[in-house]
Amino acid sequence: MKNILFAPGLVLAAMPLAAAPAIAQATPPAASETARELAAMRAEMARMAARIETLEAELAAAGDAPAAVPADDAPAAADPANAQAEGVSGGAPAGRGGTTIRWKGAPVIEGEGGWSFKPRGRLQIDAGTIAAPAATGAEDGFGSEIRRARLGVEGDIPGGFGYKFELDFAGGEVEIADAIATYGDGGLTVSAGQHNTFQGLEELTSSRFISTMERAAFTDAFGFERRVGLSAQYAADGWLVQAGVFGDNADDLSNRNWSVDGRLVAMPELGGAQLHLGGSLHYAEYESGTTLRYRQRPFVHFTDTRFIDTGRFAAGSELGMGLEAAAIAGPFHAAAEGFWQKVDRPGALADPTFFGGYAEVGLFLTRGDTRGYKRGVFDRVKPASPVGEGGFGAIQVNLRYDRLDLSEAAIVGGTQDGYALSLVWTPTDHTRLMANYGRMEYRGAAIPAAGGERSYGVDAFGVRAQIDF
Known part of the structure; x- marks a missing residue:
């Protein structure tokens, strides 16, 4: 030219x-x-x-010579992981002045000095049916809902600080799910704000990664939820210690209710298998005049009908104790928990101790797949052969027995023995489809059938479509 x-x-x-x-x-x-x-x-x-x-x-x-590039426009050092995320082998991530962008279900923006920012969210859409004895008059049949619709952000701030904020838009209302400021130094993490208390494996495992559409019955019945508080956890090689002081949920403040929660977990590996052994303690003090109510839905959330219900009763405090165990070996996993909730009632009233627990086994039917596990909870399943890369994704089948006993010390809330089967298809790391069937056998049910009969069975079937980032 x-x-x-x-x-x-x-x-x-x-x-x-x-x-x-x-x-x-x-x-x-x-x-x-x-x-x-x-x-x-x-x-x-x-x-x-x-x-x-x-x-x-x-x-x-x-x-024949390379063009000069101003210092501010010079690319950061090549990061193979970032280059792969951008679809360019061996290239540098997009950015200016040391800023990089990589992909982790959503863009993760990382800046100089330890800054990072990542949007996060999940969408879970449920539908299904409930079949109860007609004589109960209970509302059953088809139901559907947006179970969770969350949007938020998380990231790091220079100096070891971090943040996480997430809102839930399901049910036509806006609620705070997480609102946390953190500080981390090595294995120590201190958290302040609204976050999970430390009441067991099932409760702390994200709803994105549980093996059935709903958690074990006792987790909802005993009022496990996120609360505003200050906590600390320390993770060492094979050990995890968690403890915190909490008020109430952000939507229920301000009041004088408070609780102390703690959990200890051993996470050894044995012969290629991941083991999990843990225990938790919960103590809550309630302000004068407080009443509690323990109840639970029949295996799905899109109904407000509860066949097991204590009704409201006065309470001054509660003491909870839990035991948990799990194992993951290749495509197989097993998990079990038991939780005892003792309530201190005012005056001369007897103090009941209620119980809830479950036992579960699961198996992946697809080669190379296993259940994820990280820092004391079940984690994301990453299919060995995902859809879009020539594979079919991961297919998992789970069997569960779930028991909840709410009858004790003159309080007759009933007992529920649940038998559940779930089929989970994980096409990609961030998508999931589930189908669940559950059979609940009730004794002393809160809703009587013909002739006052309170022992009967209820069937529930549900499906879920899920995406998260």
Whole structure:
């Protein structure tokens, strides 16, 4: 291209030089002044031609050298993981001035000094049916709902600080799910704000990763929920210690209710299997005049019918104790928990101790898949052969027995024995489809059937579509 641009100049320079001899021969001595002017022009043209050749050589040399880039525009050092996320092998992540962007279900923006920012969210859509004895008059049949619709952000701040904030828009209302400020140093993490208390494996495992559509019955019945508080946890090699002081849920403040919660977990690996052994304690003190109510839905959330219910009763405090165990070995996993909730009632009233627990086994039917586990809870399943990469995703089948006993010390809330089967398809890391069937057997049910009968069975079937980032 450069030769093409300079060729016209060289041609124009050569034209007067070629014509000069003819002009000199035809010019008489009186025109010697004209000859001198032509000679000056020839000299000037020669200098121009030499300059053009010099510029052409300089431009040719510049074209072979890398272009200079201002310091602020220079790319960060190549990160193979980031390059893969951007779809470019061996390339550098997008960014300016040390800022990088990588993909982890959503863009993670990381800046100099330890700053990071990541949007997060989940959407769970449920539908299904409930079949109860007609004589109960209970509302059953088809139901559906948006179970969870959460949006939020999380990230890091220089100095070891972090944050997480998430809102839930399900049910036509906006509620705070998490609102946490954290500080971390090595294995220690201190958290302040609304977050989970430490009441067992099932409760602390995210709803994105549980093996049935709803958690074990006792977790809802005993009022496990996020609360505003200050907590600390320390994770060492194979151990996890968690403890905190909490008020109430953000939507229920302000009051004088408070609780202390703690959990200890051992996480050893044995012969390639991940083991989990833990225990938890919960103590809550309630302000004068407080009443409690323990109850639970029949295996699905899209109904407000509860066949097991204590009704409201006065309470001054409660003491909870839990035991938990789990194992993961390749495609197989097993888990079990038991939780005892003792309530201190005012005056001479007897103090009941209620019980809830479950036992579960699960198996992946697809080769190479296993249940995720991280820092004392079940974690994300990452299919070995996901959809979109030539695979079918991960398929898992689970069996569960779930018991809840709310009858004790003159309080007759009933007992529920649940038998559940779930089929979980995980096409990709961040998508999930579930189908659950549950059979609940009740004794002392809160809703009587014909003739006052309170022992009967209820069937529930549900499906869920889920996406998270």
